[in-house]
Amino acid sequence: MSTTRRTARRLSAAAGIAVAGALALAACSAPAADDEKTPAPEWELTAQTDAPSGDIDSFTWVSYSEPYSLDYAYAFDYSDNQVLSNVCESLLRLNPDYTLTPGLAEAYEHPTPDTWVYMIRQGVTFxxxxxxTADDVVASMSRHLDPEVGSSWYSVYQNVASIEKTGDRQVTVTMTQPNSQFNLAMGGSAGVIESAATLAEKGADYxxxxxxVNCTGPFELTAWKSGESVTLKRYDGYWDDTLRAKAGEVDILFMTDxxxxxxxxxxxxxxxxxxIPTDAIAQLQDSGKGEVYFGLNTAVGSLIVSDLEGPxxxxxVRQALMxxxxxxxxxDTAAKGYGEVTNALTTESVWVGASDAAMTAAFDGLQEYDHDLDAAKKLVDEAGAAGEEIVITTAPIxxxxxVISQGAAAAAQSIGLKAKIETVSPSAYTALFSDPSAREGTDLFYTSWYLSSPDPLEMYSVLxxxxxxxxxxxxxxxxxALVNEAVAIDDPAARSDVTAKAQRITNEQLPWLPLFEGPMTVFLGDRVTGVAPSVAMLYYPWAATIGAR
Incomplete structure (x- = not known):
């Protein structure tokens, strides 16, 4: 498989972020009339729900989609990772508050700017x-470098020169250049460890x-009924007593409607x-069957500017459209007001370890782009773009x-541009993220882009x-230059000072048009409790903490 094909496959999986993120924000509500004002809903973030009273034999869960794959190399979406996070584990653990702590690596060292050394935990079994063993770690990580695999996480490994067993329980990763982001990514799918023997045995069926799969998490994947459900069973040999599963079994059902x-x-x-679909939050809160909770999120809904050759x-013109x-x-219409408008492409939640000065520089004083049609029309006229057409591609997802495609089109027309909404199939929409030819003729398309590590550089590196x-x-x-400088800085506070400057540039230059951010939502029925509401459910074993109410 060529590098081009490998990269395309990786980004095809990434497109699922846009699809799933859309479902996270809203699913099936109708736009409000122009003269209606949606009252702001009352909600607050919850870090942790009530502790369980004890274990529970089993519980059921619902997912909006069947996983694309439970191969960690391709797990790049909500539906994949919310299952995999309970079954497989990474070298580091990404916690619900988006901090990183030891995982299958009980410790790590950074002896030179170009090397990361991981000490593999003893007493862990698949x-x-x-x-x-260290051999399992080398085999698991090396797959991301194999062009025949075509890993969705290749970008994390693109500056890796070698992955070697350097001791009985030691693995050393050597980089071609200093890269702080590599170790930060070891708390997600890029750091998952699988049995080398299982990888060899299963081959293309893995x-x-x-x-x-055959991993080390608190649950074992015992069944996958295609189109219906997956079943997880508590693994009694799990190494971490603090995260021993409180449920004997979990059934995760796939419901696309x-x-x-x-x-x-x-x-x-x-x-x-x-x-939870935002238009259903009130229904569920009034159902008497449980409670909706709001948790930490890292996703920002944005319009991607995909053609800088046009208007x-x-x-x-970009400023005018904003x-x-x-x-x-x-x-208010798309997400029923659950969230807030933002002028940045990252949420504050991912700036873990940032200095106070960096947070002020990154978020305070950003260009607000207040609603001002007269000023916007003037900018379009100055640019000589009046009467030119932009194409906004969308899909029935x-x-x-x-709401966003119609709102953007109406805004464009209100300032003298022509706007065309091009509706394509969901699969064709996915191709926008993986195939440059699919983006031909498209000026804007929507994404809700989450970050998988506690650092905003994950966002800015891709720009x-x-x-x-x-x-x-x-x-x-x-x-x-700023992003490259920041990537080479290990200290998160010092790194954040540089990253803040990069964030301000994107706020001024608008390569993507930031719209709004919103919380991660979760519903707990009246039988269960114990979960930490957070987008970290993509990598943290959330189901293990759920027990009897």
């Missing part, structure tokens, strides 16, 4: 009872409904689920797709010149 999911929760047919290539869009109205996820081929030498 679900088949075999012990975890991670699918036939081959399953949002109404069916909501009805299953309202009726008590299932005990819980992540990413949006002029910064003044000023013409009623982003608060979009939030969720209500927010419709450097030439990066595959830099969909509009935006280029700013000062931005590139």
């Amino acid at each position: 679900h088949d009872g075999t012990p975890l 991670g699918n409904s036939t081959g399953l 949002s109404n069916a999911r909501v009805n299953a929760l309202k009726s008590g047919e299932v005990d819980g689920g992540w990413m 949006l290539g002029d910064l003044r 000023m013409a869009m009623d982003r608060q109205g979009m939030l 969720g209500n927010d797709f419709a 450097r010149t030439g990066e595959f996820s830099n969909y509009g081929n935006w280029s700013d030498p000062d931005f590139d």
Whole structure:
């Protein structure tokens, strides 16, 4: 498989972020009338729900989609990782508050700027009872470098020169250049460890409904009924007593229809689920069957500028469109007001270890782009873009797709541009993220982009010149220099000071148009409790903490 094909496959999986993120924000509500004002809902973040009273024999959960794959190399979406996080473990553990602590690596060292050394935990066994070894770690990590695998996480490993066993329980990763982001990514799918023997035995069937997986987490994957469900069973040989599963078994059901999911929760047919359609929150809160909780999130809903050769290539037109869009109205209609308008492409939640000065520089004093049609029209006229057309590509995926595409088109038309909404199939929409030819003729498309590590550089690294996820081929030498400088800095506070400057550049240059951010939602029925509401459910074993109410 060529490098080009490998990269395309990686970003095809990334497109699922946009699809699933859309479902997280809104699923099936109708836009409000122009003259209606949606009252802001009352909600607050919850770090941890009540502790369980004890264990529970089993509980059921609902997911909006069947996993694309449970092979950690391709687990790049909500539906994949919310299952895998309970079954497989990484070298480091990404906690619900987005801090990193030791995982399958009980410790790590950074002896030189170019090397990371991981000490592998003793006393850990895979679900088949075999012990975890350094050889398993080398085999698992090396797959991300194999072009025949085509890992969705190749970008994490692209500067890796070697992965070697350097001791009985020691693995050393040597980089081609200093890279702080590599170790931060070891708390997610990029750091998952699988049995080398299982990888060799299962081959192409690894991670699918036939081959399953053999990992070290608190639950074992015992069944995958294609199109229906997966079943997780408590692994009694689990090494970490603090995260021993409180449920003997968990059934995760796949329900692609949002109404069916909501009805299953309202009726008590299932005990819980992540990413509640926002128009159903009030229904579920009034159902008497459980409670909706709001937790930490790292996703920002944005419009990606995918063609800088057309009208949006002029910064003044991008600024004008930001000023013409009623982003608060979009939030109110698409997400029922659960969230807030933002001018940044990252949430404060990922700036872990940042200095106070960096947080002030990164978020305070950003250009607000207040709603101002007169000023926006003036910018369009100055750019000589009046009467030019932009194409907004969307798909019948969720209500927010419709609201945002219609809102952006109306804003463009209100300032003298022509706007066309091009509706494509969900699969064709996915191709926008993986195939440059699919983006031809598209000026804007929507994403809700979450970060998988506690550092905003994960976002800004993809906007450097030439990066595959830099969909509009935006280029700013000062931005590139800042991001490259920050990547080489190990200290998170010092790194954040540089990253803040990069964030301010994107706020000014608008390679993507930030719209709003919102909380991660979860519903817990009246039988269960114990979960920490957080987008870290993608990598943290959330189901292990759920027990009897």
